[in-house]
Amino acid sequence: MSRKVPKRVFLTEDQMPTKWYNVRADMKEQHAPYLHPGTMQPVTLDDLLPIFCTELAKQEADNVTRYIDIPEEVQDFYKIFRPSPLIRAYELEKALDTPAKIYYKFEGNNTSGSHKLNSAAAQVYYAKEQGLSGLTTETGAGQWGTALAMACAYFNIPLSVFMVKVSSEQKPYRKAIIETFGADLIPSPSDTTNIGRKILQEHPGTGGSLGCAISEAIERAVSTPGYRYVLGSVLNQVLLHQSIIGEEAKMQMEVIDEYPDIVIGCAGGGSNLGGIMAPFMRDRLEGKRHPYFIAVEPASCPSLTRGRYAYDFCDTGHVTPLAKMYTLGAGFMPSPNHAGGLRYHGMSPIISKLYHDGYLDEAVAVEQTKVFDAATIFAKNETILPAPESSHAIRVAIDEALKCKESGEAKTILFNLTGTGYFDMHAYMDYKEGKMNDYVPTDADLEQGFATLPSIPGIQ
Numbered sequence: 001m002s003r004k005v006p007k008r009v010f011l012t013e014d015q016m017p018t019k020w021y022n023v024r025a026d027m028k029e030q031h032a033p034y035l036h037p038g039t040m041q042p043v044t045l046d047d048l049l050p051i052f053c054t055e056l057a058k059q060e061a062d063n064v065t066r067y068i069d070i071p072e073e074v075q076d077f078y079k080i081f082r083p084s085p086l087i088r089a090y091e092l093e094k095a096l097d098t099p100a101k102i103y104y105k106f107e108g109n110n111t112s113g114s115h116k117l118n119s120a121a122a123q124v125y126y127a128k129e130q131g132l133s134g135l136t137t138e139t140g141a142g143q144w145g146t147a148l149a150m151a152c153a154y155f156n157i158p159l160s161v162f163m164v165k166v167s168s169e170q171k172p173y174r175k176a177i178i179e180t181f182g183a184d185l186i187p188s189p190s191d192t193t194n195i196g197r198k199i200l201q202e203h204p205g206t207g208g209s210l211g212c213a214i215s216e217a218i219e220r221a222v223s224t225p226g227y228r229y230v231l232g233s234v235l236n237q238v239l240l241h242q243s244i245i246g247e248e249a250k251m252q253m254e255v256i257d258e259y260p261d262i263v264i265g266c267a268g269g270g271s272n273l274g275g276i277m278a279p280f281m282r283d284r285l286e287g288k289r290h291p292y293f294i295a296v297e298p299a300s301c302p303s304l305t306r307g308r309y310a311y312d313f314c315d316t317g318h319v320t321p322l323a324k325m326y327t328l329g330a331g332f333m334p335s336p337n338h339a340g341g342l343r344y345h346g347m348s349p350i351i352s353k354l355y356h357d358g359y360l361d362e363a364v365a366v367e368q369t370k371v372f373d374a375a376t377i378f379a380k381n382e383t384i385l386p387a388p389e390s391s392h393a394i395r396v397a398i399d400e401a402l403k404c405k406e407s408g409e410a411k412t413i414l415f416n417l418t419g420t421g422y423f424d425m426h427a428y429m430d431y432k433e434g435k436m437n438d439y440v441p442t443d444a445d446l447e448q449g450f451a452t453l454p455s456i457p458g459i460q
Helices: 054-061 072-078 092-096 117-130 143-155 163-172 173-178 194-202 210-222 236-255 271-284 349-356 367-381 388-407 425-432 441-449
Strands: 020-021 067-069 086-088 101-106 134-139 159-165 182-189 228-230 263-265 292-298 308-314 322-327 362-366 412-417
Touching: 020 236, 020 271, 054 117, 072 117, 086 194, 086 236, 092 101, 092 182, 092 367, 092 388, 101 236, 101 388, 117 134, 117 143, 117 236, 117 425, 134 143, 134 210, 143 159, 143 173, 159 163, 159 173, 159 210, 163 173, 173 182, 182 210, 194 210, 194 425, 236 271, 236 349, 236 412, 263 271, 263 388, 271 292, 271 349, 271 388, 271 441, 292 349, 308 441, 322 349, 362 367, 367 388, 388 412, 425 441
Parallel strands: 101 412, 134 159, 134 228, 159 182, 263 292, 263 412, 292 362
Antiparallel strands: 020 067, 086 101, 308 322
């Protein structure tokens, strides 16, 4: 096999993007406005200020500014672990005997083991600039909590992390590393908040969900003077910060005169897919190129493939603004599988709108044993142990490469490898020992979640 294209394509620090790209500035139609949970009227900037840092609230509401400068202090932090490499998966291609060219953007080159540090650095920086006393957040699989703990340690800001209980039990070493960086970790739902106690009363023995953890983190933030809440996915501001992934990837592909026919990302809240697709979606929206975009989600939490496009609360406790998104209902309690970071009932309003309007071409739901099949193939050939979340993208990248083998087409495939699996060994052990189950909710299961969708007069 010819290897004229290098295995790894790097950029220098001086070539690193200095601006985030705001895809909303190029969208043909904006996603529907957030609604205030009390009035059910569109939220204003003032409504967001008690929850988010001022600058982040402005970014959340900004639909017109195409490029936003990355603060110099954030650029300096990025240079600890960025630019990240673009890697040609030669060994995987050979194992699959495919004519496809497979590239992956590797975001696991930092202690958090994921892309989450891109937004964590930005959000903590703005909190520091505002002079806040501390931050609260939620985390599912633990990558976001770890990344935020790292950024808070760097900028010297206290942090409380509400971690989905089942994930905290499956991944005790995540707790250890989050606490190593100085943050407090509380398994959620907990008895430390009113909402947590209510959820425990209504769902005794629950393993929790991201929606539960979000509710607790927001309650703690709004009830503690000088604190604000930060979120690692779903929000517009997060997809903005993660655009650096795609911007770098596009520059790296230009170096080797390549362009993807297919762009793939796993999808839980939207930060992974939103990050890798950003500049390629810009090309699509501008009519310059037409890459094919695929979102991959767990079959156990299928918001895009089986959810409804409707207004819903972003949290289980109904304290957040409502977003119009693909959702399973804020009351949906997902199976305690190993795709912890993808175990969210809804989807980014940006991703949802692009999917609804046909710019995001396809959504695929995959069972976890098939995900770990793909993760194992990838690890054996590329020598990186991938996180379960990222392995959803690997699964579909392999499937697309095998389609190319059948058709003889030499398509160029790009996917986002946003996490390493070194804190997920319990999951890999369960897989190897045949203890892993493929839970897929029935229509009746989903109806229980849909029954919790709010009824909004004049809207839905």
